[in-house]
Amino acid sequence: IEAQLSDGPLKGKRILVTSGPTHEPIDPVRYIANRSSGTQGTAIGRALLALGAKVVFVTGPADAAAPQGAEVIRVQTAQQMLEAVESALPADAAIFAAAVADWRVSSASDRKLKKSKDGMPVLEFAENPDILRTVSQRKAERPALVIGFAAETDDVIENATAKLLRKGCDWIVANDVSPATGIMGGRENAVTLITEAGAEDWPRMDKDAVARQLAQRIAARLT
Numbered sequence: 001i002e003a004q005l006s007d008g009p010l011k012g013k014r015i016l017v018t019s020g021p022t023h024e025p026i027d028p029v030r031y032i033a034n035r036s037s038g039t040q041g042t043a044i045g046r047a048l049l050a051l052g053a054k055v056v057f058v059t060g061p062a063d064a065a066a067p068q069g070a071e072v073i074r075v076q077t078a079q080q081m082l083e084a085v086e087s088a089l090p091a092d093a094a095i096f097a098a099a100v101a102d103w104r105v106s107s108a109s110d111r112k113l114k115k116s117k118d119g120m121p122v123l124e125f126a127e128n129p130d131i132l133r134t135v136s137q138r139k140a141e142r143p144a145l146v147i148g149f150a151a152e153t154d155d156v157i158e159n160a161t162a163k164l165l166r167k168g169c170d171w172i173v174a175n176d177v178s179p180a181t182g183i184m185g186g187r188e189n190a191v192t193l194i195t196e197a198g199a200e201d202w203p204r205m206d207k208d209a210v211a212r213q214l215a216q217r218i219a220a221r222l223t
Protein backbone atom coordinates (compact mmCIF):
# COMPACT_ATOMS: atom_id res chain seq x y z
CA ILE A 1 0.00 0.00 0.00
CA GLU A 2 2.83 2.34 0.80
CA ALA A 3 5.08 1.09 -1.98
CA GLN A 4 7.15 3.73 -3.65
CA LEU A 5 5.73 4.58 -7.07
CA SER A 6 8.63 4.62 -9.46
CA ASP A 7 6.87 7.10 -11.71
CA GLY A 8 4.97 9.35 -9.29
CA PRO A 9 5.24 13.15 -9.45
CA LEU A 10 7.87 13.16 -6.68
CA LYS A 11 10.14 10.67 -8.42
CA GLY A 12 13.79 11.64 -7.88
CA LYS A 13 12.97 14.01 -5.00
CA ARG A 14 14.57 13.46 -1.63
CA ILE A 15 12.32 14.62 1.22
CA LEU A 16 13.14 14.77 4.90
CA VAL A 17 10.41 14.29 7.51
CA THR A 18 10.78 14.64 11.30
CA SER A 19 8.22 12.90 13.45
CA GLY A 20 7.30 11.85 16.96
CA PRO A 21 8.36 13.30 20.29
CA THR A 22 11.87 13.68 21.61
CA HIS A 23 12.82 12.26 24.99
CA GLU A 24 15.08 14.32 27.17
CA PRO A 25 16.61 12.29 29.99
CA ILE A 26 16.35 13.25 33.64
CA ASP A 27 18.29 10.18 34.74
CA PRO A 28 18.70 6.68 33.23
CA VAL A 29 15.06 5.74 33.96
CA ARG A 30 13.17 9.03 33.54
CA TYR A 31 12.63 11.61 30.83
CA ILE A 32 10.54 14.62 29.83
CA ALA A 33 8.73 14.70 26.50
CA ASN A 34 5.90 16.26 24.52
CA ARG A 35 2.75 14.32 23.73
CA SER A 36 3.02 12.97 20.21
CA SER A 37 1.93 9.67 18.72
CA GLY A 38 3.80 10.27 15.47
CA THR A 39 0.62 9.46 13.51
CA GLN A 40 0.63 12.63 11.39
CA GLY A 41 4.36 12.36 10.63
CA THR A 42 4.07 8.72 9.56
CA ALA A 43 1.06 9.55 7.38
CA ILE A 44 3.07 12.32 5.67
CA GLY A 45 5.99 9.97 5.06
CA ARG A 46 3.67 7.38 3.50
CA ALA A 47 1.91 9.93 1.32
CA LEU A 48 5.24 11.21 -0.01
CA LEU A 49 6.44 7.67 -0.72
CA ALA A 50 3.20 6.99 -2.54
CA LEU A 51 3.99 9.89 -4.88
CA GLY A 52 7.41 8.44 -5.63
CA ALA A 53 9.64 10.45 -3.27
CA LYS A 54 12.68 9.10 -1.48
CA VAL A 55 11.83 9.76 2.17
CA VAL A 56 14.34 10.18 5.00
CA PHE A 57 12.30 9.77 8.18
CA VAL A 58 13.93 11.07 11.35
CA THR A 59 11.86 9.97 14.30
CA GLY A 60 11.88 10.16 18.06
CA PRO A 61 10.32 7.35 20.12
CA ALA A 62 6.82 7.39 18.58
CA ASP A 63 3.93 4.92 18.86
CA ALA A 64 3.26 4.99 15.12
CA ALA A 65 5.43 2.65 13.02
CA ALA A 66 7.79 4.37 10.62
CA PRO A 67 6.60 4.35 7.00
CA GLN A 68 7.72 1.27 5.10
CA GLY A 69 10.12 2.09 2.33
CA ALA A 70 11.55 5.17 4.04
CA GLU A 71 15.13 5.48 5.20
CA VAL A 72 14.54 5.64 8.96
CA ILE A 73 16.85 7.34 11.44
CA ARG A 74 15.83 6.82 15.08
CA VAL A 75 16.80 9.33 17.74
CA GLN A 76 15.90 10.08 21.34
CA THR A 77 16.78 13.72 22.02
CA ALA A 78 16.38 17.04 20.20
CA GLN A 79 20.14 17.40 19.88
CA GLN A 80 20.35 13.98 18.23
CA MET A 81 17.43 14.90 15.95
CA LEU A 82 19.23 18.05 14.78
CA GLU A 83 22.40 16.04 14.06
CA ALA A 84 20.45 13.41 12.13
CA VAL A 85 18.60 16.05 10.10
CA GLU A 86 21.78 17.93 9.19
CA SER A 87 23.53 14.69 8.22
CA ALA A 88 20.59 13.84 5.93
CA LEU A 89 20.90 17.06 3.90
CA PRO A 90 20.78 17.98 1.06
CA ALA A 91 17.09 17.40 0.45
CA ASP A 92 14.56 18.94 -1.93
CA ALA A 93 12.05 19.54 0.85
CA ALA A 94 11.87 19.11 4.62
CA ILE A 95 8.76 18.73 6.75
CA PHE A 96 9.06 19.18 10.50
CA ALA A 97 6.22 17.25 12.07
CA ALA A 98 8.11 16.28 15.24
CA ALA A 99 6.98 17.54 18.64
CA VAL A 100 10.43 18.50 19.84
CA ALA A 101 10.96 19.12 23.55
CA ASP A 102 11.80 22.80 23.93
CA TRP A 103 14.05 22.15 26.90
CA ARG A 104 16.42 19.46 28.02
CA VAL A 105 17.47 18.76 31.59
CA SER A 106 20.93 20.29 31.88
CA SER A 107 21.36 18.66 35.27
CA ALA A 108 20.61 15.12 33.96
CA SER A 109 22.13 12.46 36.17
CA ASP A 110 24.12 9.36 35.15
CA ARG A 111 22.63 7.56 38.13
CA LYS A 112 19.05 7.02 39.13
CA LEU A 113 17.77 9.78 41.41
CA LYS A 114 16.52 8.32 44.66
CA LYS A 115 13.79 9.51 46.96
CA SER A 116 15.23 11.17 50.00
CA LYS A 117 14.04 12.59 53.29
CA ASP A 118 16.04 15.70 52.41
CA GLY A 119 13.54 16.77 49.77
CA MET A 120 12.83 16.52 46.07
CA PRO A 121 15.22 16.97 43.15
CA VAL A 122 15.35 20.35 41.48
CA LEU A 123 15.81 20.08 37.72
CA GLU A 124 17.67 22.69 35.73
CA PHE A 125 16.85 23.16 32.06
CA ALA A 126 18.64 24.37 28.95
CA GLU A 127 16.92 25.36 25.71
CA ASN A 128 17.12 22.82 22.91
CA PRO A 129 18.22 23.81 19.41
CA ASP A 130 15.33 24.81 17.15
CA ILE A 131 15.73 22.31 14.31
CA LEU A 132 13.20 23.93 11.98
CA ARG A 133 14.74 27.36 12.46
CA THR A 134 18.28 26.07 12.04
CA VAL A 135 17.45 24.37 8.73
CA SER A 136 15.31 27.30 7.49
CA GLN A 137 18.15 29.74 8.06
CA ARG A 138 20.96 27.66 6.59
CA LYS A 139 22.99 29.34 3.86
CA ALA A 140 24.21 26.08 2.34
CA GLU A 141 22.04 23.11 1.49
CA ARG A 142 18.78 24.72 2.52
CA PRO A 143 15.94 22.60 1.11
CA ALA A 144 13.93 24.50 -1.52
CA LEU A 145 10.76 23.96 0.50
CA VAL A 146 10.80 23.98 4.32
CA ILE A 147 7.52 23.25 6.09
CA GLY A 148 6.84 23.59 9.81
CA PHE A 149 3.89 22.69 12.01
CA ALA A 150 2.32 24.90 14.63
CA ALA A 151 0.06 23.31 17.20
CA GLU A 152 -1.63 26.16 19.04
CA THR A 153 -4.40 26.54 21.59
CA ASP A 154 -5.04 30.29 21.10
CA ASP A 155 -4.99 32.79 18.22
CA VAL A 156 -4.01 29.95 15.90
CA ILE A 157 -3.46 31.88 12.64
CA GLU A 158 -1.70 34.84 14.27
CA ASN A 159 0.61 32.62 16.29
CA ALA A 160 1.34 30.34 13.36
CA THR A 161 2.07 33.21 10.97
CA ALA A 162 4.40 34.81 13.52
CA LYS A 163 6.13 31.44 13.90
CA LEU A 164 6.61 31.11 10.13
CA LEU A 165 8.19 34.57 9.95
CA ARG A 166 10.32 34.09 13.06
CA LYS A 167 11.74 30.78 11.92
CA GLY A 168 12.06 31.57 8.24
CA CYS A 169 10.28 28.49 6.88
CA ASP A 170 8.23 28.63 3.67
CA TRP A 171 4.94 27.07 4.77
CA ILE A 172 3.43 26.25 8.10
CA VAL A 173 0.67 23.78 8.87
CA ALA A 174 -1.29 25.25 11.77
CA ASN A 175 -3.73 23.41 13.94
CA ASP A 176 -5.90 24.13 16.92
CA VAL A 177 -5.13 21.63 19.66
CA SER A 178 -7.26 23.18 22.41
CA PRO A 179 -8.93 20.38 24.40
CA ALA A 180 -12.43 21.26 23.11
CA THR A 181 -11.43 20.28 19.54
CA GLY A 182 -10.55 16.72 20.60
CA ILE A 183 -7.74 16.79 18.03
CA MET A 184 -4.88 15.81 20.33
CA GLY A 185 -4.32 12.05 20.15
CA GLY A 186 -7.19 11.51 17.71
CA ARG A 187 -7.50 10.16 14.18
CA GLU A 188 -8.50 13.44 12.59
CA ASN A 189 -6.92 16.82 12.15
CA ALA A 190 -8.25 20.25 11.17
CA VAL A 191 -5.45 22.35 9.73
CA THR A 192 -4.82 25.70 8.14
CA LEU A 193 -2.06 25.73 5.55
CA ILE A 194 -0.18 29.03 5.56
CA THR A 195 1.89 29.72 2.45
CA GLU A 196 3.24 32.75 0.61
CA ALA A 197 -0.28 33.08 -0.82
CA GLY A 198 -2.08 33.30 2.52
CA ALA A 199 -4.01 31.06 4.89
CA GLU A 200 -6.23 28.20 3.67
CA ASP A 201 -8.56 26.41 6.05
CA TRP A 202 -8.87 22.74 5.23
CA PRO A 203 -11.94 20.85 6.40
CA ARG A 204 -11.51 18.46 9.30
CA MET A 205 -10.37 15.12 7.91
CA ASP A 206 -8.45 11.98 8.64
CA LYS A 207 -4.73 12.48 9.31
CA ASP A 208 -4.05 10.29 6.23
CA ALA A 209 -6.14 12.65 4.09
CA VAL A 210 -4.30 15.69 5.48
CA ALA A 211 -1.05 13.96 4.59
CA ARG A 212 -2.17 13.09 1.04
CA GLN A 213 -3.34 16.64 0.39
CA LEU A 214 -0.10 18.08 1.75
CA ALA A 215 1.95 15.68 -0.39
CA GLN A 216 -0.02 16.78 -3.48
CA ARG A 217 0.73 20.40 -2.68
CA ILE A 218 4.41 19.64 -2.19
CA ALA A 219 4.50 17.83 -5.53
CA ALA A 220 2.82 20.77 -7.26
CA ARG A 221 5.36 23.15 -5.77
CA LEU A 222 8.48 21.07 -6.48
CA THR A 223 7.66 20.11 -10.04
Ligand code: CTP
Nearest residue numbers: 096097098100128129130131132148149150151
Ligand atom coordinates in the same frame (compact mmCIF):
# COMPACT_ATOMS: atom_id res chain seq x y z
N1 CTP B 1 10.57 22.61 16.13
C1 CTP B 1 11.85 22.16 15.90
N2 CTP B 1 12.77 22.20 16.92
C2 CTP B 1 12.43 22.66 18.13
C3 CTP B 1 11.11 23.12 18.38
C4 CTP B 1 10.20 23.07 17.35
O1 CTP B 1 12.16 21.74 14.79
N3 CTP B 1 13.35 22.69 19.10
C5 CTP B 1 9.61 22.61 15.01
C6 CTP B 1 8.45 21.68 15.18
O2 CTP B 1 8.74 20.41 14.61
C7 CTP B 1 7.35 22.40 14.41
C8 CTP B 1 7.69 23.87 14.59
O3 CTP B 1 9.06 23.90 14.95
O4 CTP B 1 7.43 22.14 13.03
C9 CTP B 1 6.90 24.59 15.59
O5 CTP B 1 6.99 23.96 16.83
P1 CTP B 1 6.35 24.67 18.07
O6 CTP B 1 6.61 23.87 19.30
O7 CTP B 1 4.93 25.01 17.73
O8 CTP B 1 7.17 26.04 18.08
P2 CTP B 1 8.11 26.71 19.14
O9 CTP B 1 9.00 27.63 18.38
O10 CTP B 1 8.79 25.70 19.99
O11 CTP B 1 7.12 27.61 19.98
P3 CTP B 1 6.22 27.32 21.28
O12 CTP B 1 6.75 28.23 22.32
O13 CTP B 1 4.82 27.66 20.84
O14 CTP B 1 6.36 25.86 21.66
Ligand code: CA
Nearest residue numbers: 099100101102
Ligand atom coordinates in the same frame (compact mmCIF):
# COMPACT_ATOMS: atom_id res chain seq x y z
CA1 CA C 1 7.71 24.08 21.17
